[in-house]
Amino acid sequence: KAGVTQTPRYLIKTRGQQVTLSCSPISGHRSVSWYQQTPGQGLQFLFEYFSETQRNKGNFPGRFSGRQFSNSRSEMNVSTLELGDSALYLCASSLMPTGTATSYEQYFGPGTRLTVT
């Protein structure tokens, strides 16, 4: 089974631009989560999608948005890029979303390294 794929792997953008990152989950997985990793803040949760619906959202400004398609593929968008948005963006897929009573193994993609200049 193919793993989680993310495109592009590397991206350089200028302040003020917008960017769209893509994530294809493992076949059969219906939940996709997005994370930001920076040297200063570590890993932080962005959002979780299931059945084309955002289930949970972390503490990020509205410039960060996402969506999930009917085939479970997901995209995240960052508008009006700032220098501080430079980070490794990771997505992870799981069979189902993690609820309060159950938890499912997450499988991470290789990440997209975004540099904002």
Added chain:
Amino acid sequence: KNEVEQSPQNLTAQEGEFITINCSYSVGISALHWLQQHPGGGIVSLFMLSSGKKKHGRLIATINIQEKHSSLHITASHPRDSAVYICAVKGTSQFYFGTGTSLTVIP
């Protein structure tokens, strides 16, 4: 205030040593995950725990729900275990992550 605290931040060990990494959390959780991240960024999920103890090869993870504490043990450490180990917990609406423990195992 960090919802997840890990210790130590950095750890250097000789090959063959027994290693313990600790994780304490302050939120109610459905599960705790131990993640491994090698240089270059790729993250692998090592364990997902909601109670008790799990073992994969030389790795053992334990969790005490009442004390809100988990430990990751590596027996007979090897240079290929050198990586950053991250504790993550799933709260009611999101994941919280520890800052990671950078492990270096010297031959």
